[in-house]
């Protein structure tokens with residue numbers, strides 16, 4: 044029960060928790076360290092859309108597997124994550140946008156994928172009657188949906204603790220040194236010696252990577268969100284729009300949750316993010332254009348969450364090429380919530396079996412490191 048850890052997970056977001064859970068279930072003695080509190084950054088700020096729709100081809104195999112896992116998430120984590128599969132739609136307002144959706148669909152079919160479907164105005168308005176009738180068509184992934192980020196954090200935390208993970212909040216990793224077969228991780232609380240480290244430090248993962256000698260360039264995102272007062276039931280699917288900064292859904296409590304990637308600003312040194320209200324107004328405008336029937340509705344909260352962004356907007360998942368026993372899982376670039384269940388399983392594969400059957404060929408850390416060396 045109190046065996047010293049053989050695996051240290053750095054970062055108490057959902058990816059750190061999912062990795063820790065899967066590793067503990069695979070027999071590892073896992074300690075997770077989180078500088079602030081679980082879910083302090085992207086995993087607590089997220090819109091929690093569970094989306095396979097419009098994924099980059101490099102992510103589709105693991106995203107589809109993750110969706111299968113979301114469908115049985117309560118059995119996996121033993122708790123409610125607030126997941127509902129009412130679909131996600133990417134709406135085309137104009138005929139030119141419909142052509143874009145047709146090209147995307149053709150590319151998906153050529154690659155053998157059938158999870159995306161093109162629907163015309165009648166079916167679109169049947170699925171989302173509140174949508175403005177000027178909308179022409181949409182790409183839909185009917186099994187997609189959304190979850191509740193806070194219920195998800197609680198469920199993953201409880202499952203990880205039940206599996207034996209020791210969670211140390213308020214504990215920051217400051218340096219990592221190699222000593223014999225182990226890494227000595229110097230934290231704000233104490234030194235921890237382990238042979239295996241999982242770097243799930245979100246926007247700060249580039250700094251953790253640098254501590255073990257991996258130079259992986261990372262940008263930062265500060266995606267903003269709006270939540271309104273509660274209104275009567277309006278729609279079930281999640282709606283995004285071609286060429287507009289909008290992701291729109293209604294929570295189980297009736298609030299409208301509006302995002303879409305509009306950017307505020309973030310300072311990763313101070314760990315603070317700032318909402319840019321001028322930019323945010325574009326999201327509110329797009330929501331009003333698409334759902335004019337709603338009328339005036341009060342905004343009750345806005346925020347911006349900090350998250351890492353890679354050059355190709357794909358995550359970094361894999362073993363360090365330089366540092367034995369170090370595994371990276373970060374850089375989700377605004378769409379990592381959906382991948383949480385599967386990436387935890389992948390990290391456990393990599394650590395415990397030394398490899399994985401899952402297709403992560405396009406996500407290796409080397410692709411960003413090599414790119415930098417070549418520049």
Ligand SMILES: Cc1cc2nc3c(=O)[nH]c(=O)nc-3n(C[C@H](O)[C@H](O)[C@H](O)COP(=O)(O)OP(=O)(O)OC[C@H]3O[C@@H](n4cnc5c(N)ncnc54)[C@H](O)[C@@H]3O)c2cc1C
Pocket residue numbers: 053054055056057058059076077078079080081082083084085086087088089090091092093094214215216217243244245246247248251265266267268302347348349350372373374375376377378379380381382
């Ligand atoms: C506003 C917003 C909306 C989003 N909407 C969606 C969506 O609809 N669908 C979707 O799929 N994805 C979405 N995402 C993305 C998704 O939320 C993230 O990809 C995911 O939560 C990343 O989880 P993480 O565990 O990698 O990072 P985080 O949750 O940021 O966790 C990393 C943790 O590491 C800790 N840490 C960092 N450095 C150290 C250190 N030195 N020592 C100890 N701890 C450290 C941090 O404190 C932090 O808590 C959204 C993100 C945001 C911000």
